[in-house]
Amino acid sequence: xxxxxxxxxxxxxxxxxxxxxxxxQRQQMIRLFPLYDEWNAKINVxxxxxxxxxxxxxxxxxxxxxRLVKFKAGSAVLDIGTGGxxxxxxxxxxxxxxxxxxxxxxxxxxxxxxxxxxxxELTNVRTxxxxxxxxxxxxxxxxxxxxxxxxxxxxxxxxxxxxxSLHDTYNGLICLKGGNLEDELQASHLNxxxxxxxxxxxxxxxxxxxxxYVPL
Numbered sequence: 001x002x003x004x005x006x007x008x009x010x011x012x013x014x015x016x017x018x019x020x021x022x023x024x025q026r027q028q029m030i031r032l033f034p035l036y037d038e039w040n041a042k043i044n045v046x047x048x049x050x051x052x053x054x055x056x057x058x059x060x061x062x063x064x065x066x067r068l069v070k071f072k073a074g075s076a077v078l079d080i081g082t083g084g085x086x087x088x089x090x091x092x093x094x095x096x097x098x099x100x101x102x103x104x105x106x107x108x109x110x111x112x113x114x115x116x117x118x119x120x121e122l123t124n125v126r127t128x129x130x131x132x133x134x135x136x137x138x139x140x141x142x143x144x145x146x147x148x149x150x151x152x153x154x155x156x157x158x159x160x161x162x163x164x165s166l167h168d169t170y171n172g173l174i175c176l177k178g179g180n181l182e183d184e185l186q187a188s189h190l191n192x193x194x195x196x197x198x199x200x201x202x203x204x205x206x207x208x209x210x211x212x213y214v215p216l
Contacts, residue, residue: 007033010055017201018063018094028093028120032059035119036084039112045084056205061176062087065143066094067200068211069169073097075140078160080132081105081147085113087176088143092117092125099124101139105131132156140166145176151188154214161216172215178208190214 003011011033015026033054040051050057065087071077075098079088082102092100102117104110107129117125128135132147133156142157157173165171177184185192193213197206 003030003033004052006052007055010053010060013203014055014060014063017060018066021094025093025096028122029055029059029090031120032089032116035116039084039115043108043112045109045112056203058084058086059090060201060203061197061206061209062090062145063094064176064197064200064206064209064211065091065174068174068195068213069141069167071095071098071141072166075099075166076101076138076162078135078137078139078142078157079103080135080142080144080153080157082113082127083109083145085116087145088125089113089116089120089122091143092122093120096122096124099126101126101128101135101137103128103130103132103135105129135160138162140171141174142172143174143176146178147175149184149188150175150177150190150192150212150214151184154188154190158216163216169213170215172213175212175214177210177212181210181212185212 077100079102082088082104088100088102102113110127110129114127140162161171195211197209
């Protein structure tokens with residue numbers, strides 16, 4: 001399947017931001033579009049109007065987390081409310097020696113994620129149909145995209161974060177968020193840092209997008 005022109009352009013842009021990708025990783029990225037395009041015709045995991053922007057709005061957006069933390073081999077990352085597999089699937093491609101646990105409360109979405117992971121032969125991904133508060137285990141980082149307010153997220157997951165850190169950035173919660181966050185951040189009463197994604201990627205789409213990091 002050939003990619004739509006807009007998807008090809010966005011893919012080349014992604015490759016320019018991540019020149020370290022191996023040929024195998026590049027092929028996995030290329031395969032994302034036909035996989036999601038096929039599934040989206042059956043189950044609406046991404047807005048059908050937005051599927052052409054898969055690489056910019058979903059894949060590159062997810063990979064902004066890699067600008068904050070380079071996940072090390074042997075570390076474990078939990079993606080709660082993964083939806084169609086974001087940010088977990090792109091991060092699992094980028095960090096094949098890190099273990100990713102992708103969780104969502106909607107069964108049909110997690111089945112799509114499992115199928116995509118299997119098609120890409122992502123042996124570092126496991127999926128689970130569960131709510132965030134039901135997940136067992138300990139993780140170096142917990143990542144999420146547009147799932148809940150920061151205070152609620154922290155309440156669900158803070159006991160699931162390992163105390164011992166393998167990374168220079170201390171273990172914690174990393175959220176992809178957008179819009180005006182001032183009230184939400186103040187209401188959380190948490191220690192946090194906010195990073196505009198335009199610090200990493202210059203595209204206009206990211207002008208109102210942020211990474212919010214809450215250390216353990």
